[in-house]
Amino acid sequence: MAVYILSNRKIVRHKGEKVDSFSNDEYSIPNFRIAKCDFDGYKEPTAQAQKKKDYTNRNILNYKLFSEPEKQGYEEVLEVLLSEKGNKKSNLTANNLGGTQRLFYELYKNMSSTKLRSDVLIFIHGYAYDFDDELKAIIDLKKLFIDNPESPIEHILFVSWPASSSIVPLTYFDDKAASINSGNSLMRLFYFYTQFLKDIFSNKVLTPCNQRIHIIAHSMGNRVLQSMLYSLKRENIVRVIDQVLLLNADVSYKVFEDSEDSFNKLPLLSNRVSIYLNRKDAILGISQFTKNILTPRLGKNGPSNIDHFKDIVSIIDCTFIEDDLLNTLKFDVGNHWGYLSSSQVQRDIFQNLNGIDRNLITNRLKNNENIFTIIS
Template sequence: MLFITNRTPQESAESEQGRTISFDCNNTSVSQNIYFCERLGVHKYKEMMKDKFFKYLKELEDHTQLLLYIHGFNNNMEPDIFRNAAKLQDLLNQALQKSSKNEPASVLVVPVIWPCDDNPALALIDDYWDDQDAADCSGPGFARLLGKFDTWRKSPEQQEIPCFRRINILAHSMGNRVLKNALKFWADKYSSGQMPALFRNTFLVAADIPNEALEKGEDGRYIVDSSRNVVVYYANDDLAMPASKIANIKYMTLSRRMGMTGPETLNVLPEKVKEVDCDDFNNEFDMKGHSYFLDKDDGTPSPMIRHMADAIASGRVKPNKRSYRLRRT
């Protein structure tokens, strides 16, 4: 599995093609560098460098789309992130095979990994604050990732045979904060406040950001600008969201979280922003009702899987409604 990270390696900070690279899960300092890597096995990784990484993705079969997966807080590479990414890829590909009829369709999930803790429950609040800091500090680094990709695809060599790979993105929980910060930093510093349409679909799942974040004048407005479709999945009984609101009192922030209410005022946002109410099933997939985008213990996929697969396959969110209640399958 390919992945991108700004975790600090245990080896030299200087990149080297093909070298073995490792990461200490207890070191949550944010690296100034971005590492393009391949996972060969549990705790076995090698560095690829950006040109080889991008070339590999460009040369995938035409029917394969990319899904960048930005994980939430209190997740670590092993076992959480890679396990969830592999499961997400399998579930989506199964759904795509069913929905695409006779046309081939597949997705490759690429985790985007930022440094966060996986402390025990008693340290969860401190862990949350630490992860917030890491999410904020990761914004500039992943903005550089966008810059590297933009420079690569605009190079004369790549323009001879342009890359038309469709890219989707799924941000879960505090991963939405990482996404918001990265796009804002890139637009402000590298693009004169403008944001090109980079993504086919952006899926904001249990988003731990203020519920007004996508509106004009807010930091998250670039999420809307960057994507053809923006789908906000939320659940009123997501138990992680009230805890997040309480934790944010430290920063004098009392705004309700998007992952609990959906966008604050949907009708002020562009038509391409949709909200999907997942109240009917979120607590069946996770005790906190927070990680409801994968499957149950018995392998039953979340209704979100089919919903996302349809959007990936067609480029359209179904049904064509601004606000929709997703029910058990």
């Protein structure tokens, strides 16, 4: 099990600390830095501890930033892997690797060391998260996806981007600029990953691990994904993602149209795409009427036209779910966080990630070929 943070937040050195940290500032840098979360000494905080002003940064969850690589490319990763297999003599070890080199090395080692499902989830959060909020969200995601035996997820890559830290759901800020910058950084990471695959598996001694990688984007995190897709050239897209889940997506309902040239690339990137929508989503209603010139949102209204993607893209209507896990005013009124508040949505997501045929997923009412409603 491993949880990583991929962030284009500013790097700072807090007063009294000896190590670098991610900043809470709403400011993005051009490239992602990578950190690994340390759960070995993690303890659930008491209510009193959470009220303290010093319940921030590593007091929430410890993490360590990877060093930047001394050399670009993945030749040194290949050398370390071959050395560990006894196929090449080298003084290099994993400690010599930095950045994406270390990330991809560790994931490959862990995912190829078992015959059981050991999938990776790339999670892109929505609006109103400062970095401390993200650390709390990471803890929740680990419980939901890694600790839960129904889930095939063993590793999480949490995409941390500097969204506005607004009060939910009373105010709603448009983080479009930050999401665009973060999407460009994510695009570079995708290209790094495809280069890693080419460099590593050019050697026949090393074989693919046959595990799966999934993407979940929630709310405005879909704009980060959209920005990445804008930048990807079709001829360079490799199908390396299994499932893409678009949860309460705060993007235009037209994103799958060719004129948008963004989400219509998802079928080239992934095996299956699932749009989870809620027609009572109040947060997306605010987004539509105050920030997006009355443009219907994908996560509230569904896509405009996906007839030519019916085999790959599914629509899952969550309008009638029950918030049986979290039912505070935020969740009851917002109808925006079903993946956290509803066991019905969670069960549906787990079945999706496990690769169950969409027609065989339980507690669904089939409306037509690719549209389903979650029922109790």
